[in-house]
Amino acid sequence: xxxxxxxxxxxxxxxxxxxxxxxxxxxxxxxxxxxxxxxxxxxxxxxxxxxxxxxxxxxxxxxxxxxxxxxxxxxxxxxxxxxxxxxxxxxxxxxxxxxxxxxxxxxxxxxxxxxxxxxxxxxxxxxxxxxxxxxxxxxxxxxxxxxxxxxxxxxxxxxxxxxxxxxxxxxxxxxxxxxxxxxxxxxxxxxxxxxxxxxxxxxxxxxxxxxxxxxxxxxxxxxxxxxxxxxxxxxxxxxxxxxxxxxxxxxxxxxxxxxxxxxxxxxxxxxxxxxxxxxxxxxxxxxxxxxxxxxxxxxxxxxxxxxxxxxxxxxxxxxxxxxxxxxxxxxxxxxxxxxxxxxxxxxxxxxxxxxxxxxxxxxxxxxxxxxxxxxxxxxxxxxxxxxxxxxxxxxxxxxxxxxxxxxxxxxxxxxxxxxxxxxxxxxxxxxxxxxxxxxxxx
Amino acid sequence: xxxxxxxxxxxxxxxxxxxxxxxxxxxxxxxxxxxxxxxxxxxxxxxxxxxxxxxxxxxxxxxxxxxxxxxxxxxxxxxxxxxxxxxxxxxxxxxxxxxxxxxxxxxxxxxxxxxxxxxxxxxxxxxxxxxxxxxxxxxxxxxxxxxxxxxxxxxxxxxxxxxxxxxxxxxxxxxxxxxxxxxxxxxxxxxxxxxxxxxxxxxxxxxxxxxxxxxxxxxxxxxxxxxxxxxxxxxxxxxxxxxxxxxxxxxxxxxxxxxxxxxxxxxxxxxxxxxxxxxxxxxxxxxxxxxxxxxxx
Numbered sequence: 057x058x059x060x061x062x063x064x065x066x067x068x069x070x071x072x073x074x075x076x077x078x079x080x081x082x083x084x085x086x087x088x089x090x091x092x093x094x095x096x097x098x099x100x101x102x103x104x105x106x107x108x109x110x111x112x113x114x115x116x117x118x119x120x121x122x123x124x125x126x127x128x129x130x131x132x133x134x135x136x137x138x139x140x141x142x143x144x145x146x147x148x149x150x151x152x153x154x155x156x157x158x159x160x161x162x163x164x165x166x167x168x169x170x171x172x173x174x175x176x177x178x179x180x181x182x183x184x185x186x187x188x189x190x191x192x193x194x195x196x197x198x199x200x201x202x203x204x205x206x207x208x209x210x211x212x213x214x215x216x217x218x219x220x221x222x223x224x225x226x227x228x229x230x231x232x233x234x235x236x237x238x239x240x241x242x243x244x245x246x247x248x249x250x251x252x253x254x255x256x257x258x259x260x261x262x263x264x265x266x267x268x269x270x271x272x273x274x275x276x277x278x279x280x281x282x283x284x285x286x287x288x289x290x291x292x293x294x295x296x297x298x299x300x301x302x303x304x305x306x307x308x309x310x311x312x313x314x315x316x317x318x319x320x321x322x323x324x325x326x327x328x329x330x331x332x333x334x335x336x337x338x339x340x341x342x343x344x345x346x347x348x349x350x351x352x353x354x355x356x357x358x359x360x361x362x363x364x365x366x367x368x369x370x371x372x373x374x375x376x377x378x379x380x381x382x383x384x385x386x387x388x389x390x391x392x393x394x395x396x397x398x399x400x401x402x403x404x405x406x407x408x409x410x411x412x413x414x415x416x417x418x419x420x421x422x423x424x425x426x427x428x429x430x431x432x433x434x435x436x437x438x439x440x441x442x443x444x445x446x447x448x449x450x451x452x453x454x455x456x457x458x459x460x461x462x463x464x465x466x467x468x469x470x471x472x473x474x475x476x477x478x479x480x481x482x483x484x485x486x487x488x489x490x491x492x493x494x495x496x497x498x
Numbered sequence: 499x500x501x502x503x504x505x506x507x508x509x510x511x512x513x514x515x516x517x518x519x520x521x522x523x524x525x526x527x528x529x530x531x532x533x534x535x536x537x538x539x540x541x542x543x544x545x546x547x548x549x550x551x552x553x554x555x556x557x558x559x560x561x562x563x564x565x566x567x568x569x570x571x572x573x574x575x576x577x578x579x580x581x582x583x584x585x586x587x588x589x590x591x592x593x594x595x596x597x598x599x600x601x602x603x604x605x606x607x608x609x610x611x612x613x614x615x616x617x618x619x620x621x622x623x624x625x626x627x628x629x630x631x632x633x634x635x636x637x638x639x640x641x642x643x644x645x646x647x648x649x650x651x652x653x654x655x656x657x658x659x660x661x662x663x664x665x666x667x668x669x670x671x672x673x674x675x676x677x678x679x680x681x682x683x684x685x686x687x688x689x690x691x692x693x694x695x696x697x698x699x700x701x702x703x704x705x706x707x708x709x710x711x712x713x714x715x716x717x718x719x720x721x722x723x724x725x726x727x728x729x730x731x732x733x734x735x736x737x738x739x740x741x742x743x744x745x746x747x748x749x750x751x752x753x754x755x756x757x758x759x760x761x762x763x764x765x766x767x768x769x770x771x772x773x774x775x776x777x778x779x780x781x782x783x784x785x786x787x788x789x790x791x792x793x794x795x
Contacts, residue, residue, distance in 0.1 A: 142633065145632070146631055146632020146633050147632070147633050147639055148633070148639060148708075395616075395617055395632055395633065396616070396617075417620070418620040418621075421622075478621055478622045481622050481631075482622065482627070484627075484630065485624075485626060485627045485630055488630060
């Protein structure tokens with residue numbers, strides 16, 4: 057019997073078209089657009105000026121506070137302007153435009169990073185290095201990683217969970233990374249264990265990635281401290297709270313963090329970025345992105361420099377097919393349709409999904425028939441139909457009482473609704489208002 | 499037998515009624531709550547629109563506030579206007595300040611033909627939600643979203659959506675300046691401006707803060723921040739902030755010099771009599787040739 061979280065969840069068509077495609081290197085773009093707000097928290101502060109020459113990996117925007125992160129130049133080149141560009145929020149945000157220096161060989165040299173297992177730094181140095189290299193959670197939430205690693209004295213952590221679930225349909229970036237960089241990921245896990253003094257680690261992988269499970273089991277034969285948990289395929293298992301519940305049967309309290317039940321969760325992508333940052337002092341300037349879609353000529357996985365325009369990526373896989381309705385930044389469940397393809401890849405971009413007309417159209421909204429499907433699938437045990445009705449009528453205080461803030465915005469309710477009601481749209485809106493009301497109150 | 503039962507039931511009911519009346523009488527005396535009779539009187543004067551434009555939740559609570567506050571000079575009923583406030587002042591024997599009547603204006607004229615759509619929005623039909631998701635169907639991230647939150651918010655039927663332009667239209671005669679639409683608009687497009695005599699108004703009908711080229715590409719009638727109106731204004735009523743002109747309604751003397759110089763026609767004049775415009779045109783013609791062509795355009 058495979059482990060999974062007990063309450064709710066859906067199982068959409070997996071459509072993992074690219075799971076057998078090795079990660080290719082994306083050619084270095086001519087111009088990169090690096091937004092200064094790529095993570096949750098305070099935007100970074102720009103430290104370069106127009107016409108400055110920047111080296112690869114140089115800090116171009118420094119951390120703006122505690123919950124913030126450094127941003128490094130993904131290429132060697134010249135800062136052409138400090139402009140505004142539409143980011144995934146749909147609004148124009150500040151970004152740094154860098155023109156790649158075509159003559160500088162550091163842009164194009166293939167640097168080999170051989171496996172390096174020995175850990176030379178002390179735990180506090182490891183933490184500093186992670187802060188310096190601007191590592192953020194690469195699972196999608198882009199929460200600055202160093203914040204997760206700074207523990208207070210009363211935090212007793214006994215488990216580290218590595219999130220290799222990738223429950224979003226279509227996306228295969230983490231899957232390919234686990235297959236191709238398994239040794240590095242294991243060293244990364246050991247670095248985290250050493251830094252946090254944790255003895256027990258579980259790697260959670262969904263059962264549709266049997267090759268990754270087998271590979272890790274083989275590599276970790278002689279390692280007692282690290283275990284593999286094969287999980288039943290169910291969305292949203294990649295969410296921290298659901299994953300902790302699935303693996304350890306521990307319930308994260310509402311409005312709490314996994315830290316409150318003695319667990320730290322990190323994505324496999326993040327662990328690999330931490331490995332590179334600690335062993336090779338490499339800042340977070342590139343990540344794996346799945347470029348996929350049923351109508352695309354050649355969907356695949358790519359190592360992409362942060363700041364590469366999405367249109368370059370789509371050109372690389374054969375251009376935008378005819379009858380395309382939407383291009384989504386992220387997976388089909390949590391991702392957000394983008395406004396134009398000038399938008400750059402950021403630290404949080406795990407996939408680019410091109411959806412055709414027949415797949416993307418929203419159907420006509422009908423009345424709620426009180427079937428209760430949304431309650432049945434909600435992994436947080438909420439009543440989505442009630443929350444939507446309250447938000448529609450502007451009863452935000454009541455919605456707060458009904459725990460609207462615990463919603464993880466997984467979209468399972470909108471997915472199952474037989475009347476095609478836009479449940480998540482209204483709940484998200486209500487959450488924004490409820491958050492504002494709370495800050496006003498405080 | 500028959501008469502007896504009729505008699506008893508009648509007597510019993512009368513007795514019960516009497517007891518209930520006595521109890522009710524004593525209770526109402528015992529728990530009597532004194533309410534200032536002025537409150538009802540003031541409430542009768544107020545327009546009973548319950549629009550919350552004054553800041554209170556309804557007319558009754560506004561009446562209470564008017565009666566209970568010493569100095570009511572900063573309280574104002576936008577729906578009733580100066581007439582109602584003067585009546586209130588007369589009844590209460592307090593002083594009120596006269597306020598110029600205001601009216602809502604729509605500061606966006608990006609209709610479908612001048613502001614092309616670049617994306618399609620399929621989500622719930624609400625400006626607040628689409629503004630939360632992204633910057634709208636056009637390339638202008640400051641303009642009207644066209645889902646009509648303001649029309650829903652208006653309780654006086656003073657607004658409707660124009661199907662051809664997909665923009666809300668304000669019926670000035672019906673507008674009571676309660677401010678509900680200003681609150682409802684997530685883009686702060688609607689502004690309360692003084693009504694002036696005969697509803698004459700001049701205002702910049704654009705909110706686009708982008709640089710000229712970007713703004714013009716997104717919308718033909720966008721303010722491109724060229725400052726021509728700022729230069730020509732004799733009263734310094736126009737300020738330029740973030741590539742956007744704003745006409746201060748207090749300083750503006752409605753001279754209309756800024757209207758013809760605007761290269762994108764984003765400054766709007768309303769309700770000026772048409773013959774006067776002709777006169778202005780001839781005046782301009784005598785003075786300066788090139789400006790005239792712009793007036794015609």
